[in-house]
Amino acid sequence: MVVLETVINATWEHIVLVYTTLFVSIIVSIPLAFGAVYSKKLEFVIMKFANLVQAVPSFAVVAIMVPFLGIGFTPAVVAIMLRALLPIIKNTYIGLSNIDPALIDYAEGVGLSQWQIHRYIRLPNAYPAMFAGIKFAGILANSIAVLTAFIGSGGLGEIIFQGLIGYNTSTLLAGAIPAIMLAILIDTTFTILEKKVTPGHSSE
Template sequence: MVGVERVLGAFGEHLVLTYASLFLSIAIGIPLAILSLKSRRLASFIMGFANLVQAIPSFAVVAIVVPLLGIGFTPAVFAIFLRALLPIVKNTYVGLSEVDEAMVEAARGIGLTEWEIIRHVRLPHAYPAMFAGIKFAAVLANSIAILTAIIGSGGLGSLVFEGLASFNTDKILAGSIPAILMAVFIDVSFSYLEKRVTPEGIGGV
């Protein structure tokens, strides 16, 4: 039997680890997607780098950061950030670049700057694709946060790995079930946020 305090403590660590990594991915991924609109060459470079990182297996990414950053919370955040970056960059870029050019030209015609076009025209129409990427990245971050317990990040993964090492089903379930519930919460909460911020008539919202 695993104590409630231990589970709550591990859940708190897991929550901070997942959301810190996710928000870092969002804070860097969305500006990178916007920057990619500047030129096809730049977009190709950014997407190529993101695809390269995504192609590396999650376990390998976690292992690679150890000689670079050591073990603990910060290396774990960096590893999760790398894995969560691609869906956000790629989906946001696709959403921004597939806006009807007639709308963009009309916005230019009434005197909007490029930034104002991105803010008032491109971004609202990109929300469905962007949120799809964020939701996928969030679920991915939640799952990889379990894996990073092997480099000392703590969280629910520590319970899972302890349970696996000792064949303790209680510990495995104590770590796995909250992580599953958190994945469901992530999907529901970001779906709700998407509906709140997406203008009516865009993406079927």
């Protein structure tokens, strides 16, 4: 039987790991998506790299961190981030580029700067696709965070693997159920945030 305090501590470690990684992934991905919109060469490099990392099995990405970064929290963040980049970059890029060129021409014609066009036209247009990518990346990060327990990241993965190794169903469920609930929380949180910031939802 797993002590409740152990589950709570592991859940907190898991939440910190997942949300830290997701925050870093968003900070890295969105500027790259903007860069891809304005440079075909940059788009080719970014998408190729993101697709390549995505094609590598998750466990292999986690394992390859050890020779380079050792074990612990930081290698786990890097491993999860590499897997979470593609859905955010790709969806944000699609949202930013899927806009009527005439609208951009009109905005430039009335004197809007490139920053204002990004802020008031491109970015709001990209919100639905971008948030879909973030939610997918968050759920992906949550699942890979379980695997990173192998490299000392802590979190719910440790409890899950203890349950698997010991053929202990109660221990396994003590780690798996909070992980499932966290996945639902991530999806719900960003769905609410999307509705708050997306034009047209505020009046509903």
